[in-house]
Amino acid sequence: MFLVTGATGNVGSEVMQALRLAGAPVRALVRAPDDLPVEQVVGDLDRPDSLAAALAGVRGVFLLPGYRDMAGVTAELAKAGVERVVLLSSQAAVATDTANPISAFMIASEAAVRGSGLAWTILRPAAFMSNTFRWLPQLGQGDLVRDAFGDVPIASIDPADIAAVTAKALLEPGHEGRAYSLTGPEALLPADRLRILGRALGRRLRFQALTEEEAWVQMSATTPTEYVKAFFSFYRDRTIDETTLHPTVEQVTGRPPRTFDQWATTHAWRFQNVTS
């Protein structure tokens, strides 16, 4: 049995599908039962003592990062007899300035997994293509998208590729003790991604970069200040490298990473539903 955390989310849902396609038995850890095609067990990653039922009989776990007591979580995994864990981390864990809370929680999560005694694989993806869903409200209003850091090219990755690597790491030997940097096949500016999305939607979409001041205000509306500062450190001061391409997806899965065009085509229906 394999336990997938975050199975209602962008990456966990793809991991659940990838494991099912590979014929592996899958259980989802959920905070509340949802409409999922697999067995669900309720638990909370912020409460390691709530995980025992979900972990019963589990061999491998796909684990999200950043919860209150990650060492407590991995201790529960070990106690339950789990053999291997794949941790979703981030390029933030290897940023050049790691003195920010996003890097700190990724690094702490990696340390917990490394110290767990389990066979581990750490995944350090660049930003996700699914972050594009953040444009949904603006695209429901019109054809203009205004966003921060318009001059930063990112080799963003399709969560389906993170899932494909996860399935290999959980189901096949040879990935233990490895930390994989994962990117998509090309570094694109936000304006490039919007143009590609527009083509998939049959809409002429326009991008406008926010000024630094506007970006700070927009991000602060939904994000605590210390995280806004972290994003400014990553993308304005360029302390994170999500531009360099890594060949890891192809090396692990045997096929190239999916393009943003493929992601946009697959997920176009989500954007069409908000279009008036």
Ligand SMILES: NC(=O)c1ccc[n+]([C@@H]2O[C@H](COP(=O)([O-])OP(=O)(O)OC[C@H]3O[C@@H](n4cnc5c(N)ncnc54)[C@H](OP(=O)(O)O)[C@@H]3O)[C@@H](O)[C@H]2O)c1
């Ligand atoms: N976005 C990026 O570019 C990026 C890049 C690198 C790494 N990451 C990391 O990747 C993680 C996953 O990203 P995503 O886009 O898949 O996230 P997402 O779509 O927001 O999904 C988050 C998932 O976590 C679950 N969850 C939240 N709190 C939980 C808790 N206390 N206990 C158990 N489950 C909990 C949610 O379940 P519910 O249904 O209960 O809410 C949901 O299934 C992020 O949180 C981030 O740490 C993100």
